[in-house]
Amino acid sequence: MTARRWIAHLDMDAFYASVELLRYPELAGQAVVIGGGRRHQPVLQADGTRRFSTLAGYTGRGVITTATYPARDLGVHSGMGLMKAAARAPQAILLPVDFESYRRYSRLFKAAVAEVAPVIEDRGIDEIYIDLTDIPGAQDSVGHDAAGGVRAVAQEIRNNVRRSTGLSCSVGVTPNKLLSKLASELDKPDGLTVLTMADLPTRIWPLAVRKLNGIGPKAGARLGQLGIDTIGQLARRDRAELLAHFGRAYGRWLHEAANGIDDRPLVTHGEPVSMSRETTFDRDLHAVRDRAELTRIFTELATQVATDLQRKGYAGRTIGIKLRFEDFKTVTRDLTLPQAVADAAAIRHAAGLCLKRVDLTRRLRLLGVRAGSLIRL
DNA sequence: TCTGGGGTCCTTCCGCCA
DNA sequence: TCTGTGGCGGAAGGACCC
Numbered sequence: 001m002t003a004r005r006w007i008a009h010l011d012m013d014a015f016y017a018s019v020e021l022l023r024y025p026e027l028a029g030q031a032v033v034i035g036g037g038r039r040h041q042p043v044l045q046a047d048g049t050r051r052f053s054t055l056a057g058y059t060g061r062g063v064i065t066t067a068t069y070p071a072r073d074l075g076v077h078s079g080m081g082l083m084k085a086a087a088r089a090p091q092a093i094l095l096p097v098d099f100e101s102y103r104r105y106s107r108l109f110k111a112a113v114a115e116v117a118p119v120i121e122d123r124g125i126d127e128i129y130i131d132l133t134d135i136p137g138a139q140d141s142v143g144h145d146a147a148g149g150v151r152a153v154a155q156e157i158r159n160n161v162r163r164s165t166g167l168s169c170s171v172g173v174t175p176n177k178l179l180s181k182l183a184s185e186l187d188k189p190d191g192l193t194v195l196t197m198a199d200l201p202t203r204i205w206p207l208a209v210r211k212l213n214g215i216g217p218k219a220g221a222r223l224g225q226l227g228i229d230t231i232g233q234l235a236r237r238d239r240a241e242l243l244a245h246f247g248r249a250y251g252r253w254l255h256e257a258a259n260g261i262d263d264r265p266l267v268t269h270g271e272p273v274s275m276s277r278e279t280t281f282d283r284d285l286h287a288v289r290d291r292a293e294l295t296r297i298f299t300e301l302a303t304q305v306a307t308d309l310q311r312k313g314y315a316g317r318t319i320g321i322k323l324r325f326e327d328f329k330t331v332t333r334d335l336t337l338p339q340a341v342a343d344a345a346a347i348r349h350a351a352g353l354c355l356k357r358v359d360l361t362r363r364l365r366l367l368g369v370r371a372g373s374l375i376r377l
Numbered sequence: 378t379c380t381g382g383g384g385t386c387c388t389t390c391c392g393c394c395a
Numbered sequence: 396t397c398t399g400t401g402g403c404g405g406a407a408g409g410a411c412c413c
Contacts, residue, residue, distance in 0.1 A: 035381080063381050078413095083378040097381095124384090124413045216411045249387085273385065280381060318405085328380070336405060368382090 006132040006150045008173045009180035013189035015126035016066040018167050019105050020095050031071035031092040036062035036082050040094045056090035058082045112164040116157045121266040131266050147194045178262035181213050200260045205232030234258035277304040278368025284326045287360035301369040306344035315340035316371025319350035324366035333357050340375045
């Protein structure tokens, strides 16, 4: 009897906002959004209570990074501009992002998972895949529930995460990463969903194609034009038709994904490919009129990239820049050097050579500096 | 009131070279 | 020498994700 493959996807619930609520418990149950600049730090008042900023009157170019569930009920969500969110939910509390804390809780929850199941693929600060196939008990039936064993293992993981962080998470368990990613969303927040291939027609096919990890705004719109809105509609389409419309690689992937087929292994190691720093200005800057300020920011970004590289022990052979113009059009330029570099002066110099290759007549809203082709020092 | 910041991966094009 | 082919690294853009 060969073991049945069980892959879990674990997603922390409203992660950044939930970490903030641990620190400010008086905000529990309220509409809170995370995002924007440093100037919205809560202020401790004379009577010992804290005074929080609200969205009302927000000005700037920030976006929502995370919103609590009560805030989402007011029609705001991550990615939304804070100005727009302020119009919809002026009374919502606004807190600045604190990546330091989120990283600390990220390490905590991943360690808690690893105590139960050590084969983990990192997917960023708030989500992971976990291979449960070989965890003791995962292949057991409980009564007439063939998935009872793996359900218990997943529940133990959830308990461990809550015990060590005080935070809730949602978990999907299925035979592969693609389906588990979908399943973890089915009972959010604080849910556990176990699915087998037999559940595909009832639980997966009714979902919008956009829910599939790998179908973004562009592909979603193109599918819509073909009359394909749900995963089930996609699954029913002729493979040849998808190949004709989307090319060999992507067409094939669409067909397999809709049918729940995904053989990708967990990637448990991984070296960074690039490191970058970028910033959106408070107002659009002009290459000539705002030259001094642009130069200062440019040098600062190069210095930050150098600091990041050195702290993590890498050097980059390809140095690149990214510019975004006032009309949101984005261009990049890069330059591969004879040798990898990690010092601020060399990065700044190479980035400067890249900048000379761009027409700078339009005003800029963003500037970025990147190091790629990394080698370990 | 336009749309953050940090990434990965893929495609296409181009020059160079065998 | 001409023409074709194919690999490869580098550059640029774009789609997508957290």
